[in-house]
Amino acid sequence: MSAAATSAIGPEATTFFERAMVLATATLTTMLVGMMLVVTSVIMPQLQGSLSATQDQVAWVITFNIIAIAVVTPLTGWFANRFGRRNVMVWSTLGFVVATILCGTADSLEVLVLYRMIQGVFGAPLNPLSNAIVLDTFPREQHGTVNSIYGVGVVVGPMMGPIIGGYLAEAYNWRWAFVAVGFVGTLAVAGAWLFIRDDRRAPPRRLDWTGFVALALAILCFQLMLDRGERLDWFASYEVIIEAGLAVAAFYIFIVHSLTARRPFLNLRLLLDRNFAIGLLLVLIFGMMNFTPMALLPPLLQNLAGYPDDTIGFLLGYRGFGAFLGFFASIWVNKLDPRIGMCGGFLIQALSGWMMMAFDVNLTSLDVQLTSAMQGFAVGMIWVPLVVATFATLAREHLNEATAVFHLMRYIGSSAFISISVAVVLHTGQENYARMTEFVSVFNDALIDPSWAGPWGLDSLRGLASLSGEVGRQADMIGYINAFTAYTVLSLAVLPLVFFVRVPRRTQGEDGAP
Known part of the structure; x- marks a missing residue:
């Protein structure tokens, strides 16, 4: 298909094969962006040693990437109106792939952070633009079904990232986690070049x-x-x-x-649309819930439970399995009422959070597999009805701007709640360490009797070091439990908002109609 094909302004101007290829390209692109958002969570210990960075310094590899995405995301509508959707999609995908490969060549922390920022700048327009192109390519009555397929990329990408990153880091080194994803991204570049025909643009206006x-x-x-x-x-x-x-x-x-x-720059009058305004609040909290376990579980499993990188990636991959089931279930639930899917998803998230609150330092693989699968299923249940309900009453000409704001809120929620959760882990962990050390005393009979104390005796430096390490491990575990408690409470607190969503009236023949 010619790259210079004329623009298509709706589903009636494309064939079924063309629409399918557009959906496949958008899904792959979104999946790659999601993978690179979280792939560094598994390889951070290797990054820390390879680049001679402290724990707080290496965290900037994630933070600066999210900041770049959040800052540039609102420009998506202006870019699309100014240069055309197809041009922005092709060049953003190409820049994202090149920056990803460059990340694998970085020889210092500063260079890696710079490449991650460039990666975020080019990757920022891809999610909202892909979302808008998919919604415009298919008829409105098919939006529920195509959003289920497109949502696979939104959710499965962040879940496949740890699996691929963990395996490559364990088998080779952390650099291959970036390079391998970059090479796969060339397929997305080819798909955007060949199949994205939507080159509409609005009259140019000043930014x-x-x-x-x-x-x-x-x-x-x-x-x-x-x-x-x-x-x-x-x-x-x-x-x-x-x-x-x-x-x-x-x-x-x-x-x-x-x-x-x-x-x-952003038309705040779009907030006068009730569903869109409530949808932004819901997707903000959805973002908080979606990525936070992916950021907290890898260091918990590595530092407290001693799991290797590839095993952690495999365990977290069960989120992907749950997400597939959740997306297919959401197709049927959406036929009844989208609010049912959202409520059910948030309740399942709360249940998984309650189960994580019972974790201890001896947690098993089954514990992680079950909670991860539940969270993936919940995300799949929430995403489709959330997207459908949010944009159900908006005119097509507002989709560029609206989808940019929608994904901006998701990124802000993710980055903010990850930072808050990490702060909770560190702060409450330090507090509990200080409290628990008060019981380390020669007056504590359990530490005096060798038959009780075991390796944690007070009569040698080795025993004191071993005891200090165990107290720190238990204190850190309490910090993680407190973060999981916040996750659970927020999952329940969002439920009242769902009932304010207005369900659009269905007509005979629409997707989801009886």
């Missing part, structure tokens, strides 16, 4: 730089505050105070400017 810079600064400062707060003792640090102040001021400027400008 609202005031709104963009204000929003970017607000997101950047807010994320830096969350990432640096625990290490710097939060508002006891002038750096955190400055970051918080800049975030509030920039967000205030963005809101006021967007409401008063003739052509704002």
